[in-house]
Amino acid sequence: MKYGIKILIALDQLANALMNGDPDITMSAACYYYARIGKQKSLWRLFLYKSVNMLFFWQEDHCYQAYLSEKDRLHASEQFR
Template identity: 45%
Template structure:
């Protein structure tokens, strides 16, 4: 179920001009210093995931670490 929710999240991000393999949470963290609406969205998303400290930051770091990918794809060449 978690993978389906991530896929839906990535779909919404792509529909609104983002990268296909990035979540809205990660994008909100990455873009928060560029435009006010991303900062506001980051605050809203972090509030929705109140049980996770810094959800958007964690999502961004997960993208950098490639931890959302299958283990075979995590190896850096």
């Protein structure tokens, strides 16, 4: 994985941690989880999910793809999978 991608993932995880989320999960993945799967669904969480997806307009359902990546630990080094 390239250095720049690692930095972007770290910043995404930092954003989630600053919002009192799990520091090992990206904000994008958390947006999908809380908007679509979590028990405490709300309009705010749905708005955040849609907003993040709009930021990554070139990817189809960015938050869902981030969720799958977290679930499969695709961003982790081979030695930690």
